[in-house]
Amino acid sequence: MQDNQQSYGLVTRVFHWGMAVLVFWQLLKFGDDIADGEHWVAKTLVPYHGSIGLVLMALVILRLLWVFTQRNVRRQQTSAGIMAKLGHYALYLLLVLVPLSAICLMLGRGFGLKAFGYQLVERGSTKSELLAALGSWHATLATLLAIMILGHIGFALWHHFVKRDGSMKKVW
Template sequence: MLKDSQDRYGIVSRIMHWAMALLIGLQLLKFFDRINDGEHWVGKTLVPTHVSFGSLLLVLIVLRILWGISQRNQRPEQDPASAKLVKAGHGMLYLGMLLMPITGVSIMLGNGYGLTVFGTELVARGTDIPWAASLGSLHSPLSWALALLIFGHIGMALLHHFVHKDDTLKRMA
């Protein structure tokens, strides 16, 4: 089943969800960069891919938003009692996921570093752009907020699966 249905999410939604979950999980390893100034195996092996994976995530997030809009009338139904909370939670997740790469690119361009993605220079080094650097300064606080939202999302999925014993988690698995 390619598209979403009232019973479960389709293969496109599930692949995008889990691919993004994996990439975001790798991105969150950047928090380890704060330990010993990144001088450990995580900092040396995974952090150098941070900008490339973040750029890939930006593309995936935009595609996933467009896909979600196209599937909005076919999605599994929500419990009416919690539908507004679920939509608000997912809205904040999407906003956070969208703002992270935007503010990340703002750091790179705002500080004149340029932008190289998977070894390809997209924007050459240049002069500082103060407004972009200022926007980029939101990247770190947003990462903490997004991490909390993600852990809340995981917690709610587990609550539905183990406590409510409904099919919420199975719809995306």
């Protein structure tokens, strides 16, 4: 269950791969730009964007609490380890800011909040120019997250195939 000096434990792995799948699903929202969203991906997977995004918001909070409990059992003292750590912190920051900005966008524009058919916040009840302005960062932050993830995958593959230091085994 717990992480150790050599590898991540089951909980961290489930968080990692579960959230990775959901984040890739979320990035399909870029597909709205293709054929004005008139294709099967946009019609079948993308309509869950708000719901899955709210699930991710909850998951990232739980994951950060988990990471905090594991901070003393993980080992990363080398300079490369510190860079990796900074990269992971940046990913976490974006994983919080991306859904948070979306919530600001939905509330600020008075759209309310809905998850899997349940109305969590009524439409029109929370209109605010400030929230709408904060929310207008959502697409930019999501693009930044997508770039960071591409970099993260690139580094992971480089460690696995070029450096062959077994870092993929830590999380797989």
